[in-house]
Amino acid sequence: MTAGRLAGRAGLVTGAGSGIGAACALRLAAEGARVGVLDVRGDAAEATAALVRQRGGDALALECDVSAEKQVAAAVGALVAAYGRVDVLHSNAAALGAEVYGRDRELAGLDVAVWDRTMEVNLRGAMLMVKHAVPAMPDGGSIVLTSSVSAFTGDEAHAAYGASKAALVGFARYVATMYGARGIRCNAVAPALVLTPAAERALSPAQLADKAAERLLPWPCTVEDVAHLVAFLACDESRCLTGQTLILDSGTLAHRPQHAIQRSRLLP
Numbered sequence: 001m002t003a004g005r006l007a008g009r010a011g012l013v014t015g016a017g018s019g020i021g022a023a024c025a026l027r028l029a030a031e032g033a034r035v036g037v038l039d040v041r042g043d044a045a046e047a048t049a050a051l052v053r054q055r056g057g058d059a060l061a062l063e064c065d066v067s068a069e070k071q072v073a074a075a076v077g078a079l080v081a082a083y084g085r086v087d088v089l090h091s092n093a094a095a096l097g098a099e100v101y102g103r104d105r106e107l108a109g110l111d112v113a114v115w116d117r118t119m120e121v122n123l124r125g126a127m128l129m130v131k132h133a134v135p136a137m138p139d140g141g142s143i144v145l146t147s148s149v150s151a152f153t154g155d156e157a158h159a160a161y162g163a164s165k166a167a168l169v170g171f172a173r174y175v176a177t178m179y180g181a182r183g184i185r186c187n188a189v190a191p192a193l194v195l196t197p198a199a200e201r202a203l204s205p206a207q208l209a210d211k212a213a214e215r216l217l218p219w220p221c222t223v224e225d226v227a228h229l230v231a232f233l234a235c236d237e238s239r240c241l242t243g244q245t246l247i248l249d250s251g252t253l254a255h256r257p258q259h260a261i262q263r264s265r266l267l268p
């Protein structure tokens, strides 16, 4: 598989064992890139890498906790040993399990360990990936960070998650500024609810209905929708785009909340 907008490039996707990251790794490979499929769950990374190979692509599974610098250095080193360089980094891993995201509740009762682990994985993890990938980008490259609409809105829970995702919006600008002269671009994508199996399991039918009412468009974002945008940001078609955060939300943030409330009252 060599044809495509990323033919001859080497990509690295974190959190690629499931959901958005898996779809993005598959998409980068479909565009011709050889991909490092990185996840803290080695078996999940291997499963995505196997799927890439099944579809005719080239993938290297990397078991790594993005918050641990030695592991990140070793994973980037293994990718460079296999593919010679890094052209595309998609930093996408986040601590979304019950023990971290699930306990990211009201601040007055917050276990500080939840805040710290959220920042360690979501923010320090992105910084470590960039720190170690940039030296492996001798001829420029494209970095994409996964933020979230939670960067732009408040909520009654998930302050740590939202703050970490908001920090990534600023971090993208700093990386873009620091490395622009070397031809390295950095952008973020900020999806609203993406209907992964995990997200569907985590939300009640009433919560899913609320999310649907908030959207202007009748359809939610899928992992493939995110992968389309990440592939565009990874390839040269977006060569003048850097320091930006692109919101992918079927119109969730584009209107006054009142609009959704009024519309839901009008619906049968």
Ligand SMILES: NC(=O)c1ccc[n+]([C@@H]2O[C@H](COP(=O)([O-])OP(=O)(O)OC[C@H]3O[C@@H](n4cnc5c(N)ncnc54)[C@H](O)[C@@H]3O)[C@@H](O)[C@H]2O)c1
Pocket (backbone or CB within 6 Å): 014, 015, 016, 017, 018, 019, 020, 021, 038, 039, 040, 041, 044, 064, 065, 066, 067, 092, 093, 094, 095, 096, 121, 125, 146, 147, 148, 149, 190, 191, 192, 193, 194, 195, 196, 198, 199
């Ligand atoms: N699904 C959504 O609705 C949604 C919306 C907005 C943003 N996001 C963001 O998209 C990204 C992917 O989310 P998803 O929905 O695909 O979730 P997911 O749980 O399916 O995937 C996350 C992956 O990250 C891995 N991971 C967790 N901690 C890690 C660590 N320390 N090191 C390496 N890998 C680690 C997990 O093992 C998992 O495979 C996250 O950054 C999330 O915040 C998701």
